[in-house]
Amino acid sequence: MNAQFLLVILIGFAEGIAVGAGFVAFLSVLGIIPRLTQLSKTWHLIRFYEWGIIIGAVVASWLSLRNPSLDLPKYVVVPxxxxxxxxxxMLAAALTEVLNVLPILTKRIGFIDKILVLLMAIVLGKVFGSLFHWTIFVNGGVK
Known part of the structure; x- marks a missing residue:
């Protein structure tokens, strides 16, 4: 191995440590996982949430370095x-709750008595946006 190759490995490792430390600080300082379990009333599953985030981050990082092509049927991909x-x-909702964004937003736009309408608009927008992305762009691109 030459020095340039070792330098690239060292820089990549240092960048991974920096991003990972930032991600962990983000989750732990804001208390995202405890707030998520509090909102969903699933305190007994907190270890599953933690391991789900850790495994998800590792797998997503590994997959981002590759260009995998999984030819799975739609009935498997949809669930x-x-x-x-x-x-x-749910993570986004917990983050929003931690930062108290929605109460401030509803006060500023005069929607204080219709916070449920705002929440449903956000949820449905996310659902339809995700469905649009997965059905149109992921399945072979726009034709």
């Missing part, structure tokens, strides 16, 4: 996408 979307949506 996987639905589960991933629900989990990401």
């Amino acid at each position: 996987i996408g639905l589960g991933a979307g629900v989990f990401i949506g």
